[in-house]
Amino acid sequence: MKKIIYSLSIVFLLFSACKKEEKEYAYFEGNPTISLKNAPTAANFGDSLVFTVQAADASIALSNLKAQLYYTDTKVSEVTLRTKQNGEYSGKIFVPFYKDVPDGKATLKFILQNVSKKTTEQSIDINLARPDYEYISLVTETQTYRMNKVGRNQYALTANLPYQVKGYIEAPKFGTQGNLMQFGWQNNAVELGSTTSIPFSNSSSGTYTISFNTLNYQASPFIIAYAVNGTVLNRVDDNNYRADITVAKDGEVTFDGIQDLAQWWIDPDFFTKSGSKFFFNAASGKYRITANFSNKYFIVEAMDGNNLASLKTDGTGALWIIGTDIGKPSLAANEVGWNTDKALCLAPIGNKKYQITVVGGKTIKKDAINFKFFHQKGWGGEFTNTTLSTTSDIVFVGSGGTSGRDPGNLGLKAGKTFTDGKSYRFVVDLSQGNTKAVLTVTEL
Known part of the structure; x- marks a missing residue:
């Protein structure tokens, strides 16, 4: 019984202590005051505004001081300082360098709070202006180019340049409180805070102008001349540009804007070159044509409407190869x-019928193969030894087990190889149905 009374006494004492603490730190007591000692009246976008504030409360301990910057009614920046005691507090608040924000007024608000959560506020107006740089820089992997001012917020570089120039824009610190501004490529547009290369390019190398506007982030020139049959190729990434177009069999195909086209590998299954002209070899239809600049060739893929084609039950559509x-x-x-x-x-x-042409030792391994035919660009329908046959004296269709290849995977017969530099045409014939596919392999 004494133990129970003792425990209750402890609870009562703790409760009494909490009551005293609540009374000592009741909400919204005291009288916090702010006196601005150093408050700027003008700044540039991209600055770090320096301020000094005298903070005090005669009766209650202080908690924190917030500095908030507003563009119209939108808070765009904030910094919080701890205020353990009365005195002067200094800090910096960043002035964001936003796109399409013209010169104008911003509001800098100071909010002082004591430990009882009572606050006081004071605001001032600040005149903001876009930095008027003398120049900015285009930074590439190998060189930094100076872009001189040619107008308000407008900068340009005119020089003898390669047709592709990849780099980011860098604006120097402006004024005593300025910060370095960098502009790079994000989501197919120029954005602040990135150093990903902007894919500037011209239709040809030589003397031309690269420009950039620090107000609206507009830049030029970009790819406008990569085109197939007059259809501009859309950028996928730095190395790939593509378009979905309808092409006629034996029709002429024009490639525009690719300066070193003579050095590109031309796929003989889809194109024939005659002099300086190209003609389409495959059946008429819609195709996705991708210009791959890293390997300098055109990827051609059959389409069905707006999607890549797959094999249909009637044997039309497309066939795909996956494997080593x-x-x-x-x-x-x-x-x-x-x-x-x-x-x-x-x-x-x-x-x-569907074909692919390969060259021994170049596009196909001479002494071993292990790939198969699929109904789509991906896993799903595929041909096995029960749906595909061949009478080729070079290639066999694997049946699993002792054949040395999984069902449907192609292999080379014992003692057979592809001749180095020789071309071979693989044709899959589905005219008898998708379950009776016949493969022929012909040396050209």
Whole structure:
């Protein structure tokens, strides 16, 4: 019984202590005051505003001081200082360098709070202006170019340049409190705070102008001349540009804006070059044509409406290759492997036939192969030894087990190889149905 009384006494004492603490630190007591000792009246976008405030409360301990910057009614920046005692407090608050924000007034608000959460506020207006740089810089991997001022917020570089220039824009610190501003490429647009290269490019190398506007972030020139049959290719990334277009069999195909086109590998299944002209080899239809600049070739993929084509039950559509020991424009540079994103589309040649042409030792391995035909660019429908046959004296269709290849995977017969530098055409014929596919392999 004494233990119970003792425990209750402790609870009562703790409760009494809490009551005293609540009374000692009741909400909204005291009288916090702010006196501005150093408050700027003008600044530039991109500055770090320096301020000094005298903070005090005669009766209650202080808690914190907040400095908030507003563009119209939108808070764009804030900094919080701890205020343990009365006195002067100094700090910096960043002035954001936003796109399309013209010169104007901003509001700098100071909020002082004591430990009882009572606050006081004081605001001042600040005149803000875009920095008027003498120059900015275009920074590439190999060189930094000076872009001189040619107008308000407008900067330009005119020089003898390669047709592609990749770099980010850097504006120097402006004034005593300025900060370095960097502009790079994000989401197919120029954005502040990035150093990802902006893909400037011209239709040809030579003397031309690269420009940038620090107010609206407009930049030029960009790719406007990469086109197939007059259709501008859309940028996928730095190395790939593509368009979905309808092409006619034997129709002329024009490629515009690719300066070193003569050095590109031209896929013989889809294009024939005659002099300076190109003609389309595959069946008429809609295709996705991707200009791959890293490997200098055109990826051509059959389409069905707005999607990549797949094999239909009637034998029309598309066939795809996934597997090892084959690749375009070369096995060494771009082997397909079991990466479905790199699947090769066979060229539809009509009458439910599909072909791919390879070169021994270049686009196909000479002494071993292990790939198969799929219904789509990805996993799903595929041909096995029960749906695909061949009478080729070079290639066999794997059946699993002792065949040395999984069902449907192609292999080379014992003692057989592809001749180095020789071309071979693989044709899959589905005219008898998708379950009776016939593969022929012909040396050209």
